Amino acid sequence: MEMNQRPESMERITTPALAEQFIQEQLAAIQAQVGDKKVLLALSGGVDSSVVAALLIRAIGKQLVCVHVNHGLLRKGEPEQVIEVFRNQMDANLIYVDAVDRFLDKLAGVAEPEQKRKIIGAEFIRVFEEEARKLEGIEFLAQGTIYPDILESGPVKAHHNVGGLPEDLKFQLVEPLRLLFKDEVRVVGKALGLPDSMVYRQPFPGPGLGVRCLGAITRDRLEAVRESDAILREEFARNGLEGKVWQYFTIVPDFKSVGVKDGKRSFEWPVILRAVNTVDAMTATVEDLPFSLLQRITARITAEVPGVNRVLYDLTPKPCGTIEWE
Ligand code: XMP
Numbered sequence: 001m002e003m004n005q006r007p008e009s010m011e012r013i014t015t016p017a018l019a020e021q022f023i024q025e026q027l028a029a030i031q032a033q034v035g036d037k038k039v040l041l042a043l044s045g046g047v048d049s050s051v052v053a054a055l056l057i058r059a060i061g062k063q064l065v066c067v068h069v070n071h072g073l074l075r076k077g078e079p080e081q082v083i084e085v086f087r088n089q090m091d092a093n094l095i096y097v098d099a100v101d102r103f104l105d106k107l108a109g110v111a112e113p114e115q116k117r118k119i120i121g122a123e124f125i126r127v128f129e130e131e132a133r134k135l136e137g138i139e140f141l142a143q144g145t146i147y148p149d150i151l152e153s154g155p156v157k158a159h160h161n162v163g164g165l166p167e168d169l170k171f172q173l174v175e176p177l178r179l180l181f182k183d184e185v186r187v188v189g190k191a192l193g194l195p196d197s198m199v200y201r202q203p204f205p206g207p208g209l210g211v212r213c214l215g216a217i218t219r220d221r222l223e224a225v226r227e228s229d230a231i232l233r234e235e236f237a238r239n240g241l242e243g244k245v246w247q248y249f250t251i252v253p254d255f256k257s258v259g260v261k262d263g264k265r266s267f268e269w270p271v272i273l274r275a276v277n278t279v280d281a282m283t284a285t286v287e288d289l290p291f292s293l294l295q296r297i298t299a300r301i302t303a304e305v306p307g308v309n310r311v312l313y314d315l316t317p318k319p320c321g322t323i324e325w326e
Contacts, residue, residue: 004150006179013184019191022184023055026176030059039140039174042128042162043068043094045082047201048144048177051185053086054192055176056142062093065138067131069124072100072222073208076230085195099127104219111215111254113326120207125164132169141171145178146185202247203281211326215254220307221269225252227305228271235297236275245287248275250301251325252308259309261302270310271301276323284318 013019039056043049043066056064066086070079079096086092106119132138141162165171177185189199205211209229213222228250236242251272259266273294278284298311314321 004178006147010179013180013187015187016191019184019188022180022188023058023191026055027059030056030174030176033174034060034063034140037063037139038135038137039064039142040132040135040138040171041066041142043082043086045074045078045198046144046204047182047189047199048146048185050082050085050144050194050198051189051192052142052144052177053092054090054189054194056174057086057090057092058192064093064142065135066092066094067097067128068094069097069099069127069131071103071120071124071127071208071210073103073120073210075204075209075233076226081195081198085198095131097127097131099123102127104217104222107210107217109216113211116210116217116326117207120210121164125162128162129165129169132165139171140174141165142174142176145175147179147181150178200243202245205324211324212249212251214251214325221252221254224269224271224305224307225250228252228301228308231300231304232273232297235293235300239290239293241287245275246277246284247323248273248287250274251314253325257310261309266309268307268309270312271305271308272312272314272325273297274314274323274325276318278318278323281323282318284323286315286317289313 011018013022039060041049041053041056041064043053045068053064053066068079068082083094083096087094103120103123106123107116110116110119143162177188180188186199190196209222209225210217212229213225232248232250233242236245236248241248251274252269253272256267256269259268275287275289276284277287294313301311302308
């Protein structure tokens with residue numbers, strides 16, 4: 001029923017006027033498809049699901065039920081921003097699920113990267129399924145599928161998909177962004193009034209900080225990843241690098257080294273910085289960061305993040321390193 005191929009004649013959405021035209025067309029299409037029924041959406045706060053949410057809120061208001069699952073592996077401030085933007089500003093029907101303990105308990109002691117990913121993916125579906133079962137009269141599931149997901153050309157895995165739901169929860173899909181490229185999704189998101197910090201966000205993996213807290217995740221090391229990541233992002237923004245560097249983040253390995261802090265011996269973790277540029281994520285080069293900025297970030301992280309006594313900068317391009325460490 002749905003068209004899944006981008007027509008040659010479709011104009012690239014590059015301006016607010018073109019975005020507005022797309023939005024008007026989609027509002028009509030969504031209203032025609034959904035009628036007075038309810039639609040469920042897993043809202044991660046990433047670009048694609050946020051733009052779908054904003055579009056559907058405009059089209060059908062409270063008929064949309066957004067579920068935001070906090071799995072404890074999100075960046076600092078992300079769950080708060082989802083609540084602020086969608087519940088407080090857009091008056092959306094938003095269910096916030098605090099599943100932090102659940103995920104971290106399931107992950108306790110699991111060190112193998114792919115096993116960690118599997119647990120996070122499976123647990124996400126379970127939590128979402130439980131929420132879906134509590135609701136009545138849902139007939140549709142909205143997803144932030146975009147054109148590269150359909151083409152399956154990108155190495156950046158699409159995790160918008162709540163595929164894996166049991167048969168009796170197979171809803172009809174609403175995928176209003178399915179013919180758009182990422183840059184077009186951003187233009188549409190901006191036109192819908194979403195904040196720049198949501199629309200121009202760098203890519204973030206589905207398993208989140210879980211693959212940056214190396215080995216078996218512990219709460220204290222996870223906090224070190226989250227806090228150091230927040231400092232790195234703050235310093236990049238302050239130095240005009242936000243939006244200029246493709247992806248930048250921190251990693252905390254599961255080993256310690258000796259240092260001195262406040263005149264005493266310390267035995268703490270290092271934080272590894274990663275900042276890369278790429279076009280398609282298949283290959284990547286390392287950003288040539290100013291040394292003074294690296295020094296400033298090092299000073300802040302070692303002073304402000306508990307349990308950390310060293311900062312390292314990963315100089316490895318892809319190949320032979322991958323962008324993430326796990
Ligand atoms: P790698 O590490 O393979 O990463 O060079 C390429 C891009 O993909 C992202 N990435 C993921 N995204 N789920 C995701 O949604 C994942 O499991 C995953 N692993 C890596 C990574 O952040 C980078 O942008």
